Amino acid sequence: MTTGKVFLVGAGPGDPKLITVKGMECLQKADVIAYDRLVNKELLAYAKPGAELIFCGKLPGKHALIQEQINRLLVEKAEQGLIVVRLKGGDPCVFGRVGEEAEELAISGIPFEIVPGITAGIAAPAYAGIPITHRDHASSFAIVTAHGREQKGEDHINWQALAQGIDTIAFYMGVGNLAHICTQLIRHGKKPSTPAALIEWGTTAEQRTVIGELSSLEQKAKECHISNPAIVLIGEVVQLREKISWFESVNLQQPIIL
Ligand code: SAH
Secondary structure: OOOOEEEEEEOEOOOHHHOOHHHHHHHHHOOEEEEOOOOOHHHHHHOOOOOEEEEOOOOOOOOOOOHHHHHHHHHHHHHOOOEEEEEEOEOOOOOOOHHHHHHHHHHOOOOEEEEOOOOHHHHHHHHOOOOOOEOOOEOOEEEEEOOOHHHHOOOOOOHHHHHHHOOEEEEEOOHHHHHHHHHHHHHOOOOOOOEEEEEEOOOOOOOEEEEEEOOOHHHHHHHHOOOOOEEEEEOHHHHHHHHHOOHHHOOOOOOOOO
């Protein structure tokens, strides 16, 4: 039997229309779709009839399938000659563990491709009317995970470099850690008045955006009960939202060409 193939596909950040054309083609051809929790389930409607749909979701702190099981699953299904899509939220290479899965596939001699997706740290701000770069405000951008490792004494973030060298910073998985993020950035030289935003469920109909300053962001998050998934965005570009917010007046269900 010929070996199948695995496609490690980015589903985009939430709005199902933000998957790539190539990603959609993979979905429609797949025999097996192994999908994560943050993937918009509407996308599964594009699977061909009879395709096997496997939830690999990870609730924070819980694991439906542990990573090694997912790796094995991909290998085994491909060895059966099947076309497998591993569907991940946003871009698979941004905090998506694609490296671990691709490594296992490479070791096992399974053909695979990576299909990039639109990552939440760029798309959620865009839908909130905040371009992550701007000629007048920001010429650098960093994507950072703020996953609470410092509580275990494992804070690997170079706060000084971030605070002093980067104009716009997008923190993923940062809501639970907001106090630490804001304190560290201010301690290492970011102005307490730096504009900051929280964007929850970005690019979906449930998107909420809260604007503040670095010094007040944690308080705002508490007041508005912001929870994950959310992007914490820090930088002068946040002030652009006032002029170019657009999403709140758009109906996502409508066709693009009106
Ligand atoms: N691979 C994904 C990121 C996975 S890590 C990507 O490229 O977007 C999960 C984190 O991504 C969440 O905790 C949150 O910080 C962020 N995230 C994912 N989807 C989001 C969304 N629709 N709105 C805001 N943040 C989101």
